[in-house]
Amino acid sequence: MRATNIEPGTLMGAERWMRPVLAEISDGVVGMNTDGEVTFMNHAAQELTGWREAEAMGQPVRVVFRDEAVRDPAGNSNVLSEEEEAAGAGEEQALLISRQGSESLIAKRCVNLRDPQGGVAGSVLIFRDITGQLRAARNQERILAELRRANESLKQFSYSSSHDLQEPLRTVAIYSQLLSRRLGPGADEKTTEYLSYVVHGARRMEAFVKALTAYTEAGAAEVVSPLEQVDCKSALDAALASLRPAIEDSGAQIVTGELPIVQAHSVHILQLFQNLISNAIRYGGEKPPWIEISANRHHREWEFSVSDNGIGIPARYHSQVFGIFTRLDARGSPVRTGIGLAICKRIVERYRGRIWVESKEDRGSVFYFTIPGETKPGQTGDGT
Amino acid sequence: VSSSIVSDEPLDLGLLLIAEDNLADVGLIRMALERYHLLATVHLVRDGEAAVRFVDQVERDHTAACPTLAVLDLNLPRISGDQILLRLRSSTRWSDVPVIVMSSSLSAKDRTQAMNSGATSYFSKPSDLEHFLELGALIKDVAMAKDLGRQ
Numbered sequence: 001m002r003a004t005n006i007e008p009g010t011l012m013g014a015e016r017w018m019r020p021v022l023a024e025i026s027d028g029v030v031g032m033n034t035d036g037e038v039t040f041m042n043h044a045a046q047e048l049t050g051w052r053e054a055e056a057m058g059q060p061v062r063v064v065f066r067d068e069a070v071r072d073p074a075g076n077s078n079v080l081s082e083e084e085e086a087a088g089a090g091e092e093q094a095l096l097i098s099r100q101g102s103e104s105l106i107a108k109r110c111v112n113l114r115d116p117q118g119g120v121a122g123s124v125l126i127f128r129d130i131t132g133q134l135r136a137a138r139n140q141e142r143i144l145a146e147l148r149r150a151n152e153s154l155k156q157f158s159y160s161s162s163h164d165l166q167e168p169l170r171t172v173a174i175y176s177q178l179l180s181r182r183l184g185p186g187a188d189e190k191t192t193e194y195l196s197y198v199v200h201g202a203r204r205m206e207a208f209v210k211a212l213t214a215y216t217e218a219g220a221a222e223v224v225s226p227l228e229q230v231d232c233k234s235a236l237d238a239a240l241a242s243l244r245p246a247i248e249d250s251g252a253q254i255v256t257g258e259l260p261i262v263q264a265h266s267v268h269i270l271q272l273f274q275n276l277i278s279n280a281i282r283y284g285g286e287k288p289p290w291i292e293i294s295a296n297r298h299h300r301e302w303e304f305s306v307s308d309n310g311i312g313i314p315a316r317y318h319s320q321v322f323g324i325f326t327r328l329d330a331r332g333s334p335v336r337t338g339i340g341l342a343i344c345k346r347i348v349e350r351y352r353g354r355i356w357v358e359s360k361e362d363r364g365s366v367f368y369f370t371i372p373g374e375t376k377p378g379q380t381g382d383g384t
Numbered sequence: 385v386s387s388s389i390v391s392d393e394p395l396d397l398g399l400l401l402i403a404e405d406n407l408a409d410v411g412l413i414r415m416a417l418e419r420y421h422l423l424a425t426v427h428l429v430r431d432g433e434a435a436v437r438f439v440d441q442v443e444r445d446h447t448a449a450c451p452t453l454a455v456l457d458l459n460l461p462r463i464s465g466d467q468i469l470l471r472l473r474s475s476t477r478w479s480d481v482p483v484i485v486m487s488s489s490l491s492a493k494d495r496t497q498a499m500n501s502g503a504t505s506y507f508s509k510p511s512d513l514e515h516f517l518e519l520g521a522l523i524k525d526v527a528m529a530k531d532l533g534r535q
Contacts, residue, residue, distance in 0.1 A: 163459060167488040170511040171408040177513040206511055213491065 028106075030125040031113075032061045039122065048106070048129060050099030065125060067094040067106070093130065105131045155216055162213035169209065173202035211339035215324065218271065218346040230266045232259035232304075236293060238266075239273035243281070250281050250289055257294030260302050262371045268347045269371075273306070275340035276367050280308035285362070301353065301372035308366075313359040321357060344369065393421065397527055400424035401454040403435040403468065404486075405461055409509065412516050413455060420520030422527075427451065432463025436471060443475045450477045453527055455519075456503075458487035458494060466501055473502035482526045486519070 022029050023042045028049070031040030038061050041053040049056075049064055056064045096106045108127035115121040176198040183191060236259060240247065247254065254277070262269070273293070280291045290309045295302050313321060324342040341355075348355040348369045359365035397417075404410050410428060417424060429435045435456075442448050454472070458465040465485060472478040482504040487494050495506045505526055510516050 162491070163489055167406065167459070167509075170488060170509060171406065173511040174412065174513045174516060175408060181513075202511070217491065 026128065028125075028127045028129075030061060030065055030127075031122060032125070033122045034120060036061050038064050040124075045125075045127075048096060048098065048104060048127070050102070061125070064099075066097040067108070068097070094127075096127070104129050105134050162209055162216075165209045166206070169202050169206045173199060173206065176202065211343075215339055215343050215346060218268070218343045218350070227263045228266060229261050230264045230269050231261050232269055232295065235266050235269035236273045239270050239277060242274060243278055246278060246281050250284055252281050252284070252289035252291055255290070255292045257292070259293070259295050259304075260297070262302060264351060264371060268350070272304075272344050272347055272369060275344050276306040276369075279340055279367075280306060280310060280365070283308070283310045283365075285309065285311050285364075298370070301370045303368055303370045306367045307364060309364040312361045312363045312365050313357060314361045315359075318357050318359065322355065394423050395421060395524060395527065397422055397424040397452055397523070399427060399449050399451040401427050401429070401435075401438070401451040401456075403429045403432075403454070403460060403465065404457045405430045405459075406457070409457070409486075412513075413519060416517045416520035417523065418520075419517045420524050422520060422524060430461075432460040432465070432468060435460065435468045436463055439468065439471055439475065439478060443477050446477075451481060452530070453523065454478075454481055454483045455523065456483055456485050458485055458489065458498065466497065469498065469501045469503060482530050484519075484522060484526060 019040070022040070025042065026044055028045035028047075029040070029042040030038060030045050030049075033039050037058050038056045041049070041051065041056050041064075046053055046056075049066075051059075051064045091107045091109045093105060093107055096104050096108075098104070106127045107130045108125060111124050111126065112120050113122045113124060176195055180187070180192065180195045180199070183195070187195075233256070236256060240254060246252075277291060277293070281289050287309060292307045293305070295304045297303075322341045322345040324339060344367075345355050348371070351371050353370040353372055355367070355369040357365055357367050400417075402410060402413060404413065414426075427438065429438055442450050456465045456468060460468070465487075469483060469485065472481065472483060483502070484505045484507055485498040485503040486507045486509055487498070488509050495508070498506050505522060507519055507522055
């Protein structure tokens with residue numbers, strides 16, 4: 001005699017009115033009793049398993065619902081353990097084999113049905129075809145891999161172009177210098193003028209190639225050396241030392257707050273300060289530049305700021321300034337390439353940080369950047 | 385940047401190996417030697433294979449003169465300067481010949497790699513004439529340091 005613990009008028013009643021709803025939903029639903037025999041199948045389940053409900057009724061669920069999975073609720077245990085049910089028994093992926101032998105990848109879950117006394121009255125398998133989803137995910141992986149390859153060859157390209165462009169440019173620059181020297185003061189005005197364009201053109205091109213190389217190296221994904229404990233104060237001092245002539249010429253005042261020690265590459269922190277401070281000097285206003293550098297701890301990251309009293313940046317340019325070769329001033333000196341902030345962005349993003357600017361025209365600018373992750377407070381305090 | 389004493393006294397380097405494919409740069413190296421009054425018998429090789437052939441020939445034939453100094457471009461056709469350097473350093477006759485590695489590269493990695501492979505000095509080719517001619521000062525420094533070491 002077949003034992004049943006389904007109370008007539010309760011679960012059966014519910015099943016009766018839920019039947020049309022379950023029948024129409026797009027997920028496959030297979031109901032079973034505590035013996036693991038099929039008591040219900042909706043349209044989607046019939047389609048995926050290849051079994052008609054009438055034929056499947058009373059059959060062991062493992063015959064109707066054949067799947068290969070890590071953990072098989074339709075196999076040895078057709079009801080969930082208390083713990084499994086309490087834990088929500090998450091969805092798992094499995095390969096469903098239909099009656100006709102065709103396979104589809106499904107996501108399935110099993111839910112226990114309970115009678116009014118709280119006892120297990122059976123269970124329901126709910127599953128859906130995720131073959132399409134998987135294909136989309138695979139596609140995404142493939143696109144990512146392609147992107148990585150493209151990125152790699154771009155890096156290779158820019159590395160070799162820095163080599164290969166550099167050499168002929170250097171030759172043009174030096175030999176036009178030699179040529180003008182040979183022509184001497186006896187050369188006519190036009191010749192001298194034309195030669196100076198050649199020299200300047202080569203110099204300018206060289207500056208771009210240099211900038212491109214610096215930009216590529218700033219973001220190189222492979223870490224040549226492991227991260228070090230960088231004392232930002234020392235990095236800032238090194239940056240200021242390299243900028244000394246510009247600082248002295250402009251009469252800039254530099255004010256420094258307490259700076260932390262972060263996990264990074266010191267050359268990157270140095271470059272960040274160098275680029276941001278030299279920008280602050282370069283885009284100073286009438287008054288001598290007043291530049292303040294500080295750091296604040298926010299949650300799991302350090303937020304650095306470099307503020308100035310310079311000419312500021314109109315709001316409409318705020319996102320553009322971090323672009324490669326963006327310059328907001330007129331074409332001027334040949335050594336200017338407008339890549340400094342792009343390099344900053346690349347460095348900061350390499351550490352999964354952010355960089356942004358707050359500025360108003362004629363009101364100075366504040367450049368912020370964050371270095372998140374394993375940071376340690378500086379020796380002198382937490383910088384707040 | 386050089387610490388060499390400016391002197392008009394010519395210094396004879398003897399046999400100098402120059403491995404450089406770009407004739408424009410060979411011209412500049414010669415100008416740099418001239419600027420610093422350095423006399424030399426130059427053996428010029430213009431690709432990596434020719435460099436290796438010359439290195440091997442000197443290594444085998446003990447009657448052949450071994451250069452007192454080598455100026456080696458990193459970006460040589462066929463066999464890179466880096467590989468030539470390693471070959472020099474693993475040989476007997478060349479093992480302590482001073483080698484100045486030159487490159488157009490702007491990458492710091494190239495410098496580190498060259499120094500690790502046994503370069504005596506590294507010269508990043510500049511695009512300004514006067515700066516390039518300072519290669520002469522570097523060659524002179526390296527040659528004199530070598531002589532001091534011998535005494």
